[in-house]
Amino acid sequence: MDGTRATRLVQTALRCDPARWRRRHGEEAAELAVLLIRDGTPASSIAWSYLAGAAREWLTPRPGRRLGMVACALLAAACSLGVSAGLLASAGPARAASTSQPRPRAHCRPGAPEVIPAQGRSQVITGVAGHGRPC
16 A cells, blocks of 8 residues: 555545544544554554544543433433333233133122013023122
């Protein structure tokens, strides 16, 4: 890789850093890259190293952003609680729709059939439990 192409590769990698970092360390990092390339270090290796540093710099929280981090943590906790509550609420109807046969109630024993007179139609006979309630 020739000198200008190697320098452009490293400069492109340095542009990925946050502006505050470039203002503070950009010139020094460019000079160091030129010296390393001159000593035989591959420009691609230097560029990858600078890209990894840029990613680390973007992902590391700044001291002034603690409130934002706390807000994000609270939002994540609220979302996880909401998802948990939703899963618990959806478990109720699943149990209610079970396919097993219900057991007959022990206290429901049929008593005497009740005859309900019908006006203009045939009579209706229903089974009623001994306590007066239908089973």
